[in-house]
Amino acid sequence: MDNVKSIGFIGLGVMGKSMAKNLMKKGFSVNAYTRTKSKAEDLIEEGCTWCESATEAAEKADVIITMLGFPSEVKEIYFGEEGLLNNAREGSILIDMSTSSPTLAKEIAEAADKHQMTALDAPVSGGDIGAREARLTIMVGGNEEAYNKALPVFQAMGTNVVLQGGPGMGQYTKMVNQIAIATNMIGVSEAISYADKAGLNPNLVLKSIGGGAAGSWSLSNLAPRMIAGDYEPGFYIKHFVKDMTIALESAEELGLDTPGLKLAKGMYEELVTRGFEDAGTQALIKLYVDQA
Structure with a gap:
């Protein structure tokens, strides 16, 4: 997976929708899932593929991005029976861009490794303005090789992207x-x-x-x-x-x-x-x- 082409994007809130839109502007194919489909209507009109579940979004993607509100949601979307770790393709890069617990980020990275995947924690700063204008600061923790593969993805959403260290260091x-x-x-x-x-x-x-x-x-x-x-x-x-x-x-x-x-x-x-x-x-x- 040297060239990332397809992205699964889960969570289209205040910032997530703009982030997904900027990925599309840079030519990435985006498969999106959020609990309320109406939030994705304008993205669908612009060419985003709507998925009926997080599992479906993950199955179609090289990289899966989650942008969720609370650690409990992050834990469920990764570790649940229908979660990403049990359903994403081997070799996938899982990127949690939510603000979550450093401890949970480390747990996800360890579990991803056991499933022949790689996980990065990459929370952001910049608010709705930074998300809309693709000027986010992105703080990344995790495997350097996966970070380098995902860098074009990050650069489509932000201008200040820094690998801070291993798993959890982004959080x-x-x-x-x-x-x-x-x-x-x-x-x-x-x-x-x-x-x-x-x-x-x-x-x-x-x-x-x-x-x-x-x-x-x-x-x-x-x-x-x-x-x-x-x-x-x-x-x-x-x-x-x-x-x-x-x-x-x-x-x-x-x-x-x-x-x-x-x-x-x-x-x-x-x-x-x-x-x-x-x-x-x-x-x-x-x-x-x-x-x-």
């Missing part, structure tokens, strides 16, 4: 990413709230601070949404809470205390109790707006 890197974002989102929310309270024009403030030492992806891309009161999801709060939970558990396993991460997780859990689990992570500003 560990994504946890680093989420830990950095968690407390940064608190800082961005507090900064915008402070600017508003001081009588400043927050959009003008962004022009001054966005390119300096305070600059960050969240400040540039999510602060404008905060200011506009736009809480549409580029990344769901419920998924961010899941990620922070994984990161906290992993940090505890490593013997590391992360008080900033704990604080951010608690704040986002408060938003979940208020019914904002399906809002974008920029909705953290609501905790400050509601103080007024």
Whole structure:
């Protein structure tokens, strides 16, 4: 399988649909499966092949990509009776691009090897914008030979693709990413709230601070949404809470205390109790707006 031609894509959520579309733009044949077929209608119109099950998508593909919401879904799609490990072709490359547990990633890689397959964990960062514009950061863990074969696939979806090490190292890197974002989102929310309270024009403030030492992806891309009161999801709060939970558990396993991460997780859990689990992570500003 020196040249990857056919890709099975499982999970067409906020980011997955754009990722699949970009693969098609680069000439890959995409066989897609998601639980709700209506989510794939526009892809089908553009030439994507719809499959009735994950098994069917896997049987037709050289590379199978999963982009799912929770580790429980990842575990089921790989290890279930109708799962990928029992039904994909020998020699297939299985790529989980979900944000999931490093421990689970290692388990999948070990099981894939026993089934004469190879598994890579390759979570992404960049949100809905990065997925749509094929500018994702892709953090890969796993076998270097499989990584090199899959590199054109990754490059169709992202611009910053790095092999971080063996199985699980992609997921560990994504946890680093989420830990950095968690407390940064608190800082961005507090900064915008402070600017508003001081009588400043927050959009003008962004022009001054966005390119300096305070600059960050969240400040540039999510602060404008905060200011506009736009809480549409580029990344769901419920998924961010899941990620922070994984990161906290992993940090505890490593013997590391992360008080900033704990604080951010608690704040986002408060938003979940208020019914904002399906809002974008920029909705953290609501905790400050509601103080007024």
